[in-house]
Amino acid sequence: MTATVPTSALNLVGKVFKPSELRFPAMPPLGLYIHLPWCVRKCPYCDFNSHLAPDSPLREVGTASVIPLKDARNPRDEAPLTHALPVDLQRRYLDALIADLDQQLPKVWGRKLHSVFIGGGTPSLFEPALIDELLGAVRARLGMPMSGEITMEANPGTFELARFEGYRQAGVSRLSIGVQSFSDSHLASLGRVHGGEQARAAVAAAVQLFDEVNLDLMYGLPGQGVEDALADVNMALGLGTTHLSLYQLTMEPNTLFAAHPPELPDDEVLSDIEDAVHARVAQAGFERYEVSAFCKPGHRCQHNLNYWGFGDYLGIGAGAHAKISYPNRIERETRHRNPQAYMDEMLAQARPAEVRSLTVQELPFEFMLNALRLIDGVPDAYFVERCGRPLSDLQGALKAALDKGLLDPKPGVLKATPLGLRFLNDLQSLFL
Missing domain, CATH: 3.80.30.20 (tm_1862 like domain)
Structure with a gap:
């Protein structure tokens, strides 16, 4: 996958973040x-x-x-x-x-x-x-x-x-x-x-x-x-x-x-x-x-x-999910699964059934759950760009994955090895 990472995202790599701070160089696609x-x-x-x-x-x-x-x-x-x-x-x-x-x-x-x-x-x-x-x-x-x-x-x-x-x-x-x-x-x-x-x-x-x-x-x-x-x-x-x-x-x-x-x-x-x-x-x-x-x-x-690269998406319709980034948070939304309940609520201008913010602790798994499905992986700066967090949040799990031979050691890329793809659930679970 060919991808261009904004220079502003690269500039945030290695910067010091507060424990619960999200800092986005730009909004995701x-x-x-x-x-x-x-x-x-x-x-x-x-x-x-x-x-x-x-x-x-x-x-x-x-x-x-x-x-x-x-x-x-x-x-x-x-x-x-x-x-x-x-x-x-x-x-x-x-x-x-x-x-x-x-x-x-x-x-x-x-x-x-x-x-x-x-x-x-x-x-x-x-x-x-x-x-x-x-x-x-x-x-x-x-x-x-x-x-x-x-x-x-x-x-x-x-x-x-x-x-x-x-x-x-x-x-x-x-x-x-x-x-x-x-x-x-x-x-x-x-x-x-x-x-x-x-x-x-x-x-x-x-x-x-x-x-x-x-x-x-x-x-x-x-x-x-x-x-x-x-x-x-x-x-x-x-x-x-x-x-x-x-x-x-x-x-x-x-x-x-x-x-x-x-x-x-x-x-x-x-x-x-x-x-x-x-x-x-x-x-x-x-x-x-x-x-x-x-x-x-x-x-x-x-x-x-865009899904697999942890981009944003609006979701409309019964049971639809959405992921939206804001300057200081990432929210997931879920709509009512029942079509009749969905129509009644939307036509009455009600809010989605559930809206919640992702915690800093959830972001490594949420991100890697998607990104590691891509055969070519993603630039590691995507984590900074699309999670608003420093790469240091991943370091412990990255080391464990590298030691097990599940992650490609090539610098600058987050990519599963053939063994990692074979045991993808095990690799993803390291980031929980």
């Missing part, structure tokens, strides 16, 4: 995250803040066993999945988002917007005209993103060509598609609402319409072997995507799979799958720049780079 929380079905592995759309034609997953294949697709005689979210509800939620954004503006007056990310849930349940209106409201208040990057997540189960065209015309420049797999049987086992053919059609259309396209793929699925995982990766590469997010299926707390876990590949098979898919995307010219992120040169996700 600012992103905007917008959460659209509804889905047509709650996937059994998903721990995100997502809620069943009121008019969804699909039932929620009721068991953790393999879901019948017919339930993984959208039968032609059912109502279109894109009609699962009533337009009047979309409108009310949009009004709440704009009210939320208006409340946040005084916190970031004069700051430039770096990037926008619309996540979910399933944002592609929203009508293109309302996405256009939403982005117009953002531009009127914060201007165009400096990076030009406006990402939106989409589910292949909501794919309609005119819909994708509408998002592009609204200003979305980067589409992130939750494919997970191109295999009908594996999609069924995950409770997805689309089949392989629908996923291929959605991706093929996206790469024609959008400058940047990310595909989410999962591996380590029930019954999956190395060849199955490679078939998914090869399909993605053949369709011409510019970015891949490759995740191992994990059993997250408070999910259906956590309560009723399916039988997954053993550790040896998982290791073989991971090695094979990583080698395949590298062979195709994709660079690994974060633990789970791979891209063609020049196609890194700018919004996520």
Whole structure:
């Protein structure tokens, strides 16, 4: 990752700080995250803040066993999945988002917007005209993103060509598609609402319409072997995507799979799958720049780079989180997870559900939890610039990490070694 650290930040390295003092040479880059929380079905592995759309034609997953294949697709005689979210509800939620954004503006007056990310849930349940209106409201208040990057997540189960065209015309420049797999049987086992053919059609259309396209793929699925995982990766590469997010299926707390876990590949098979898919995307010219992120040169996700570099971000929408720096503190905000409660409170101009300041003691872990995910690491002056604290706050943990061989000894960079990436949780925990 190429990064320019302000001279003012370098000038603060080695300066004496008071025990609880935060001193920022400049405010970090600012992103905007917008959460659209509804889905047509709650996937059994998903721990995100997502809620069943009121008019969804699909039932929620009721068991953790393999879901019948017919339930993984959208039968032609059912109502279109894109009609699962009533337009009047979309409108009310949009009004709440704009009210939320208006409340946040005084916190970031004069700051430039770096990037926008619309996540979910399933944002592609929203009508293109309302996405256009939403982005117009953002531009009127914060201007165009400096990076030009406006990402939106989409589910292949909501794919309609005119819909994708509408998002592009609204200003979305980067589409992130939750494919997970191109295999009908594996999609069924995950409770997805689309089949392989629908996923291929959605991706093929996206790469024609959008400058940047990310595909989410999962591996380590029930019954999956190395060849199955490679078939998914090869399909993605053949369709011409510019970015891949490759995740191992994990059993997250408070999910259906956590309560009723399916039988997954053993550790040896998982290791073989991971090695094979990583080698395949590298062979195709994709660079690994974060633990789970791979891209063609020049196609890194700018919004996520800001997260991992401990930049700031506004967060609007049900359950959204925000991190905002001020001259003397860093605050994290959390909004109500329930969409109805969120809309009621925002339209009544209530404050976010929770606002708290990070303590000086929390900052080393908060910073390294993100920065160490980047394969190239970050300049050590980022800690001074984005935490407002001296590098001496890190010294004890840095020495321990170096002694264990988990941290690269190169001066001026905070970067995990290959061993550190392998045992990333252990490395990050040293900074607690």
